[in-house]
Amino acid sequence: EISACLVGSEMCIRDRYHIIALFGGFLLDLLVGDPHWMPHPIRLIGSVIAKCSKWNRAELKKGEQFWRGVAMTILVVCLTAVVAAAILVAGYWLHPFAGCIIEGIMTYQILATKCLKVESMKVYKALKKDDLEGARYAVSMIVGRDTQVLDATGVAKAAVETVAENTSDGVIAPLIYLAIGGPILGFMYKAINTMDSMVGYKNDKYMYFGRCAAKLDDVVNYIPARISALLMIAVSFLPGKAYDGKGAWRIWRRDRRKHASPNSAQTEAVCAGSLGVQLAGDASYFGKIVKKPTIGDAHRPVEYEDIKRANGLLYRTAILCECLALIGLLWVG
Secondary structure, eight states, X not given: OHHHHHHHHHHHHXXXXXXXXXXXXXXXXXXXXXXXXXXXXXHHHHHHHHHHXXXXXXXXXXXHHHHHHHHHHHHXXXXXXXXXXXXXXXXXXXXXXXXXXXXXXXXXXXXXXXXXXXXXXHHHHHHHTTOHHHHHHHHHTTOSSOOTTOOHHHHHHHHHHHHHHHIIIIIIHHHHHHHHHHHHHHHHHHHHHHHHHHHOOOSTTTTTTTHHHHHHXXXXXXXXXXXXXXXXXXXXXXXXXXXXXXXXXXHHHHHTTOSSSTTHHHHHHHHHHHHTXXXXXXXXXXXXXXOOOEESOOSSOOOTHHHHHHHHHHHHHHHHHHHHHHHHHHHHX
């Protein structure tokens, strides 16, 4: 019985450190963001993926490309988990306080709330100055489509869509995995998400090589994307004339499946309904027009102020998710 009490006490202390790290990392992300001068582990993961992508060759058969993609996915995810676990275990072995600080820093590096706001607001500032070329360049840094063909409305819409979609991919989903499994599970999620963004394209080069990463990304985002949508709907009901909770709920119910991905339209539909605009539609990728259904109703044209409004939804949703995660961990503990 004494041994069981000691083990229970040790687990309770570890839970406290985990809660402190989750809160500290989230706060650090809001305050600091992602300075370009600071080395970032996601860039390191990206360099590993880039090296592994050289396994893909045009002369290979489709099946060979697919299985090499499977091997890359397993290697990147496992390597990420091992390195993250080694750093975390070493920190807590040195001292619990050291481990808690390291876990907080790792948590901060996994989240992208301020980074998403900063990058999208570069588009906002350029559009506000009527600098269309500057806005096109700024939005090209955060979207995968061809931006040189976009007008001011198209640029603003692309930025709003990116903020809406990445509210789930860049903030809520990582927060959920961090709450459940700490930085180890959080970095595994980010590795999968990064692979999808780098090789998950449906083009001649990555159609088969990137399929495993793309499908795995769909799986790990399936539940978080829906949680993100529901949280975003909830914050749309909070005071503020810029958002329409009833519209967010209605458009989400109607348009949440209007995307080739099972997850991307979830938060896009909520954002479109909350702001009262129409998102998505046809877009150009690598010089080819890709037909896409529209999401939301065009009560008014998308404007650059909608980028600020989308970031407001992002921050409200992130804070609500963090609060719920902390309450859940405290209750479990």
